Amino acid sequence: MLRNFLFAVGLMALASTPQAAQAQFYKGKTVTMIVNYPAGGPTDLEGRIVAQHLPSHIPGNPTVVVKNVGGAGGIIGSNQLGEAPPNGETIGFFTLDILGQVMSNSSMRTKYSDFIIVGGVECPLVVYMRKDTPPGVNVPADLMKTRDFKALSLNAQNSNTLNQTLALDILGIKYQAVPAYRGLKEVETAILQNIGQLANSSLSGWAGSIEPNMGHVVIPLWQLAARKNGAYPRSKALPNMQTFEEFYAQVKPGKTLKGNLAYEALRAIADPQLAMFRVVMMPPKAADESVKIMRAAFTDLWKDQAFLADYSKVIKTDPILVTGNEGQSILSEVAHVRPEVSRYITNYVANLTNRK
Numbered sequence: 212m213l214r215n216f217l218f219a220v221g222l223m224a225l226a227s228t229p230q231a232a233q234a235q236f237y238k239g240k241t242v243t244m245i246v247n248y249p250a251g252g253p254t255d256l257e258g259r260i261v262a263q264h265l266p267s268h269i270p271g272n273p274t275v276v277v278k279n280v281g282g283a284g285g286i287i288g289s290n291q292l293g294e295a296p297p298n299g300e301t302i303g304f305f306t307l308d309i310l311g312q313v314m315s316n317s318s319m320r321t322k323y324s325d326f327i328i329v330g331g332v333e334c335p336l337v338v339y340m341r342k343d344t345p346p347g348v349n350v351p352a353d354l355m356k357t358r359d360f361k362a363l364s365l366n367a368q369n370s371n372t373l374n375q376t377l378a379l380d381i382l383g384i385k386y387q388a389v390p391a392y393r394g395l396k397e398v399e400t401a402i403l404q405n406i407g408q409l410a411n412s413s414l415s416g417w418a419g420s421i422e423p424n425m426g427h428v429v430i431p432l433w434q435l436a437a438r439k440n441g442a443y444p445r446s447k448a449l450p451n452m453q454t455f456e457e458f459y460a461q462v463k464p465g466k467t468l469k470g471n472l473a474y475e476a477l478r479a480i481a482d483p484q485l486a487m488f489r490v491v492m493m494p495p496k497a498a499d500e501s502v503k504i505m506r507a508a509f510t511d512l513w514k515d516q517a518f519l520a521d522y523s524k525v526i527k528t529d530p531i532l533v534t535g536n537e538g539q540s541i542l543s544e545v546a547h548v549r550p551e552v553s554r555y556i557t558n559y560v561a562n563l564t565n566r567k
Contacts, residue, residue: 227472237271247288249281253416282549293321299501328538330509334488363407418527448528
């Protein structure tokens, strides 16, 4: 009897050891969460909600501190994470710059595909425009009547810019590209001040800031949504807003996007980004134990009703989780872009920089 009792106690002790060890891994530690865009923007808003709720899902309940590292379309922040010690005490909450990796940007010291993906959030983009843009934009199709307006975005080597300018070029719109802003919050302010007339933003930027604060000034034109089973349906977060493909079919009846190299370039950039628009990452070669803990914590976070309620207040819909393993698979697709598409994108960016 005593032997059986001791054996049972031993089994319980062994069963509890992994959980106890995990608790000790982060107990008393501070985890720095690098956000690769400035404070106040969409990435920062979402990241701070994650930082608020994540500690209670990590054994040991560490402190999570947000560190905003903006600039170069998010690359400065990703470089800092790439060079951080792989001890599990630094993570990133990023908006991905897929374009940087497709073009082999020399400023990107760590490829996104080399990071460890903890988890991500699927997110569509919204292109919006001032209603008073001459001769007046009362419905989205009125865009086709406008000309020489200013389209504001981040730098010319950023996905935010190309997702916008490629779409406008595919439509044959005459406009002035102004890829000169550090963050999307600055873009919003410039649109509000009528310095520019058209821009795009993430779902959280649109639903959490632009629509409630600028809805009387701007109109949404289309959403750029993630690929689903080879097609491009409306995001379940924006069921009443048309997609770019629907807009194109409306204003270019009888024409097809199939075989359009510019459209293939647009989708090569947009598809992996929109499938995992916000992503939690860890440095390359991060400790296996820390990765396991963080991935489990992030998955558990999506079961936290208080977190989901807070997050949904910003993006106005339930966030769509992408697991770490799914995210790693999505990023691997970036390495399989056709060479002619990569060359097209590289030349396009060079011409966009010199565009008058």
